[in-house]
Amino acid sequence: MSDNREFFYRRLHSLLGVIPVGIFLTQHLIVNNFARYGAESFNRAAAFMENLPFRYFLEVFVIFLPLLFHAIYGVYIAFTAKNNVSRFGFFRNWMFYLQRITGIITLIFVVWHTWETRIATAINGTEVNFALMQGILDNPFMLTFYIVGVVSAVFHFANGLWSFAVSWGITVTPRSQVVFTYITLFVFVALSYISVSTLLTFATTQG
Amino acid sequence: MSEGKTVTLIIKRQDGPDSTPYTEEFKIPYRENMNVISALMEIRRNPVNAKGENTTPVQWEMGCLEEVCGACSMNINGKPRQACTALIDQLEQPIRLEPMSTFPVVRDLAVDRTRMFDSLKRVKAWIPIDGTYDLGPGPRMAESKRQWAYELSKCMTCGVCLEACPNVNSNSNFIGPAPLSQVRLFNAHPTGAFHKKERMETIMGDGGLANCGNSQNCVQSCPKGIPLTTSIAALNREATAQSFKNFFGSDYNV
Numbered sequence: 001m002s003d004n005r006e007f008f009y010r011r012l013h014s015l016l017g018v019i020p021v022g023i024f025l026t027q028h029l030i031v032n033n034f035a036r037y038g039a040e041s042f043n044r045a046a047a048f049m050e051n052l053p054f055r056y057f058l059e060v061f062v063i064f065l066p067l068l069f070h071a072i073y074g075v076y077i078a079f080t081a082k083n084n085v086s087r088f089g090f091f092r093n094w095m096f097y098l099q100r101i102t103g104i105i106t107l108i109f110v111v112w113h114t115w116e117t118r119i120a121t122a123i124n125g126t127e128v129n130f131a132l133m134q135g136i137l138d139n140p141f142m143l144t145f146y147i148v149g150v151v152s153a154v155f156h157f158a159n160g161l162w163s164f165a166v167s168w169g170i171t172v173t174p175r176s177q178v179v180f181t182y183i184t185l186f187v188f189v190a191l192s193y194i195s196v197s198t199l200l201t202f203a204t205t206q207g
Numbered sequence: 208m209s210e211g212k213t214v215t216l217i218i219k220r221q222d223g224p225d226s227t228p229y230t231e232e233f234k235i236p237y238r239e240n241m242n243v244i245s246a247l248m249e250i251r252r253n254p255v256n257a258k259g260e261n262t263t264p265v266q267w268e269m270g271c272l273e274e275v276c277g278a279c280s281m282n283i284n285g286k287p288r289q290a291c292t293a294l295i296d297q298l299e300q301p302i303r304l305e306p307m308s309t310f311p312v313v314r315d316l317a318v319d320r321t322r323m324f325d326s327l328k329r330v331k332a333w334i335p336i337d338g339t340y341d342l343g344p345g346p347r348m349a350e351s352k353r354q355w356a357y358e359l360s361k362c363m364t365c366g367v368c369l370e371a372c373p374n375v376n377s378n379s380n381f382i383g384p385a386p387l388s389q390v391r392l393f394n395a396h397p398t399g400a401f402h403k404k405e406r407m408e409t410i411m412g413d414g415g416l417a418n419c420g421n422s423q424n425c426v427q428s429c430p431k432g433i434p435l436t437t438s439i440a441a442l443n444r445e446a447t448a449q450s451f452k453n454f455f456g457s458d459y460n461v
């Protein structure tokens with residue numbers, strides 16, 4: 001990363017994590033929660049999302065490319081750090097470390113999840129619906145994998161919001177940073193609840 | 208008196224910049240109110256290791272002996288800090304001494320902190336007062352601001368914050384927290400502000416401000432209690448404004 005592009009890339013990485021990827025993540029988790037109102041509700045919501053105008057354009061420019069850049073540059077950033085939580089066990093240092101670990105877990109999960117529910121289904125012409133997710137999450141191993149993956153992504157996003165606020169100079173004082181820690185903690189708990197309850201609905205519905 | 212009581216030190220040693228490190232254990236007689244420096248002086252006076260073998264005296268650096276010069280920084284029981292204010296009575300034994308790993312070792316515990324001084328030059332950490340004619344007195348600074356700036360000016364370039372930072376390492380060219388905070392200090396000075404844009408441009412370049420990943424170890428570790436992470440966040444805000452000015456254009460950008 002020569003020619004003084006690093007500042008630009010870093011800020012782009014930070015921005016893309018929230019807009020659009022973080023917003024997409026939040027939207028995705030909330031819409032999926034329709035599963036709790038029953039298979040029909042979920043299928044209607046999924047069909048609505050699938051039939052959005054400009055679908056491919058939106059998928060490529062709002063999800064795929066921003067996420068691809070954030071993920072590739074994120075892996076580079078993650079591997080430039082020499083984590084030292086054993087020597088410096090401070091709260092923020094743990095968050096720094098977890099931000100990197102959850103980034104890697106999220107990457108593995110997202111690649112698998114995209115393959116399974118978007119690419120493979122498109123190739124095979126399988127319908128993406130309640131029954132598909134039910135089939136996947138019926139397996140306790142896959143359910144665990146999904147819970148770990150989704151909670152990692154949510155943690156990464158929530159803690160990422162905190163560091164986004166510092167990276168852009170929004171929260172400058174220690175006090176504002178502490179208050180924002182509580183706010184992002186709330187985001188983490190709320191999105192975790194929304195997403196895990198969805199997963200458990202799929203896993204526990206008989207059929 | 209505490210007859211027969213000893214202090215055990217395990218020291219990571221290295222004969223020269225390119226030699227292989229090794230550890231050596233020392234047992235020295237205890238005296239009251241010892242600090243790590245006086246323990247090292249005891250080894251220098253009588254360079255015999257715990258096995259009773261004659262050895263070379265351990266090399267270290269020191270200056271002020273009152274935690275203002277930063278020269279004696281080293282890892283003491285794993286934590287980077289100043290040897291002159293590390294009291295033996297407050298340390299768990301055996302006391303492990305290692306050179307800070309972020310800097311090249313000169314010999315034993317002495318490291319070369321040149322990169323920090325180079326960084327200060329790169330960010331123009333000074334007030335420009337020289338001219339070809341008498342520039343007259345500079346603008347006055349409010350007392351409240353002077354007191355605020357004084358806290359930032361306490362930095363002694365000791366290197367502890369760089370040692371604590373997970374993003375300052377051999378894979379990265381991150382300049383580290385200390386010089387960044389100095390940019391905030393000198394930008395805030397009415398005359399220092401003459402170089403503000405150049406300083407911002409430097410830290411918005413490669414290896415600069417953007418490399419901070421907010422582990423916040425620096426602010427927890429700085430012996431001078433410098434609000435490093437507040438400085439970094441404040442500079443982030445300034446850099447956001449600067450990048451907008453650079454891109455969209457601004458008459459306040461000259």
Ligand code: HEM
Pocket residue numbers: 013014015016017018021022025070071072073074075077078099100103104106107153156157159160161163164165167418419420421
């Ligand atoms: C669900 C998808 C993802 C979302 C919503 C997301 C969101 C975010 C956000 C908001 C930030 C904070 C930016 C900042 O510090 O200014 C961030 C940082 C980060 N992300 Fe992601 N991210 C995602 C996926 C990934 C992936 C797949 C990786 C790959 C390992 C990754 C690696 C990182 C790293 C290393 C940081 C820390 C950057 C730093 O502190 O300097 N992220 N992410």
Ligand code: SF4
Pocket residue numbers: 277361362363364365366367368369384385388428429430431432433435
């Ligand atoms: S900011 Fe603090 S820890 Fe860093 S070099 Fe200065 S005095 Fe040392």
Ligand code: FES
Pocket residue numbers: 268269270271272273274275276277278279280289290291292
């Ligand atoms: S000798 Fe100056 S700080 Fe220790």
